Amino acid sequence: MINIKSYFNYNKRQRNGILFLLLIIVLLQLVFFFVDFSNKNSFEVSNTQLIAFEKEFDSLQKLNFLSKKFEIKPFNPNYITDYKGYQLGMSTKEIDKLLLFRKTGKYVNSKKEFQKVTGVSDSLLLKISPLFKFPNWVSKQKKKSKPKKLINLPLEKRELNKATAQDFFKIGISEYVSARIVKYRNSIKGFYFEDQLNEVYGLNDDNCKEILNHFEIKQKPIIQKLNINEATFKEVLALPYIDYELTKKIFTYKNKVAEIQSIEELKKIDTFPLEKFNRIALYLFAK
Structure with missing residues (x-):
């Protein structure tokens, strides 16, 4: 059996060495405890300097962004x-x-x-x-160059409802708008009032005056009217100047009174567009 006691037997020289080692350890602990090893010359930045630096950084970043060249292609x-x-x-x-x-x-x-x-x-x-x-x-x-106005136009005005898109083009109206005039005229079955020209999209007041200097309504268009008491919802809705909401109101009123005696009764309908009555009356009658 191993003698454990022999591990703890030291001679004088060994004991002095252990004592000296312990002394060194204690001294080192005292040095670390009492001596300040921090750097007294550490760099300190004030708030003012930091804000100034951030502003300069932002300005440089913005300058760098603006200096970039953006490739911009043709666009609408x-x-x-x-x-x-x-x-x-x-x-x-x-x-x-x-x-x-x-x-x-x-x-x-x-x-x-x-x-x-x-x-x-x-x-x-x-x-x-x-x-x-x-x-x-x-x-x-x-x-396309703007067409020159005819110099030797006849003094007598021509029929507005028979004018072609080319006729309007010759007096200075653009080709695109000239075609639109004819298309709108066909949709309302012909111009009955001269101020219906103002309803054409893209036609300004000067254009209208120029047209009426050369054209007029000599013969009113013959428009086949619908009997409001016999017409279907779909037929009334298809008429110019009447939208879906107005058609509903007309038929609601007709169901309420059973039969409309006069087209003038339409004016009694709530929120009826009175300014359009003379135009709507071109397409409807009561019997």
Whole structure:
């Protein structure tokens, strides 16, 4: 059996060595406890210096962003977004004006009209307008030169309801709008009143005056009227100037009174468009 006691027997020299080692350990502990090893010359940054540094960093970052070259391809200026407007150099106010104009359902069809709506400067317009790309029909219309007005037009005005799109084109109306006049005239079975010209989309007051300088209604169109008491819902709805809501109101009133005695009774209908009565009366009668 191993004598365990022999492991703990030390001579004097060994005991002195152990004592000296313990002394060194105690001294080292005291040094670490009482001596400050932190760096007294540590770098301290004040709040003012930190804010100044952040501002300088932000400005450099913004400068780097603005210095980037964005590849912008031809585009329709009617669909400029906030981000694209920023890329082009437009201000927030100028972009908002365009977006507000588009909300009305209108479009800009030229550089001049774009500047009028947005208010951009001449220098910015000169820079970005080469990238504008309008629809094909707008481009074709611009390429065609405005037709010269006939010098030797007859003094007597011609029949408005028989004029062709070419006739309107010859007096200065654009080809696109001229075709629209004829199409609208056919949809209402002919112009009965001269001011019905104002109902044609795209035809302004000056155009209407120019047309009436050369044309007039000499013979009223013959319109086959519907008997309001016998007509179906679908037949009334198909008539000009009458939409779905008005058709419902007419038939509700007719069911209420059993039979409409006079077309004038329609005026009694709640919210009936009185300003359109003379036009609606062209297509309906009561019997």
